[in-house]
Amino acid sequence: KAGVTQTPRYLIKTRGQQVTLSCSPISGHRSVSWYQQTPGQGLQFLFEYFSETQRNKGNFPGRFSGRQFSNSRSEMNVSTLELGDSALYLCASSESGTGPGQPQHFGDGTRLSIL
Amino acid sequence: AQSVTQLGSHVSVSEGALVLLRCNYSSSVPPYLFWYVQYPNQGLQLLLKYTTGATLVKGINGFEAEFKKSETSFHLTKPSAHMSDAAEYFCAVSEGFQKLVFGTGTRLLVSP
Secondary structure, eight states, rough: OOOEEESSSSSEOOOOEEEEEEEOOOTTTEEEEEEEEEEETTEEEEEEEEEEEEEEOSOOTEEEEEETTSSOOOEEEEEEEOOOGEEEEEEEESSOSSSTTOOOEEOOOOOEEEE | OOOOEEEOOOEEEESSSSSEEEEEEEEESOOOOEEEEETSSSEEEEEEEESSSSSEEEOOOOOOOEETTTTEEEEEEESSSOGOOOOEEEEEEEESTTTEEOOOEEEEEEOO
């Protein structure tokens, strides 16, 4: 099986712009989660989607949003970009997502740099 | 809310030596615990997980971890370090649906 695929791998934007990141989960996985990784704050949970519904959300401003499509692919959008949004954004998928103990499988991330 | 503390941002060992990476958790409910490894320019790879049952969990690449409820710990060990083990290691606890709360990570350095 192919792993979690994130596109693009690298992205450079300027302040004020918006960006959309894409994640294709492992085939058959219905839950997709997003995380932000920075040197200062570490790994932080953004949100999780299951069957096109957001089930869980972290403590990020409303500029961060996401969605999930019927084929379980997910997108994450960040509007009005700030310098502090520079980070590695990781997507993870898991099978049914019906229990907290299910392992999540991560993609290689999208590295977003804000100039 | 759950939390994880990883003692030591950097751990250095010699090749062939014991690897011990420490993780303590705080959880108001029985925890689901994970160890992940991250190599440069890559995502996170699952090493092992503890959900219920046996407290000694074996993972990939010769790693194992022991869940100790009385000590609220889930330390990661490997009997003999290999150069290829050099990476950053993250301990995590599950909080709700598919939300992982991560520790700050420990960078493992392996010298020849």
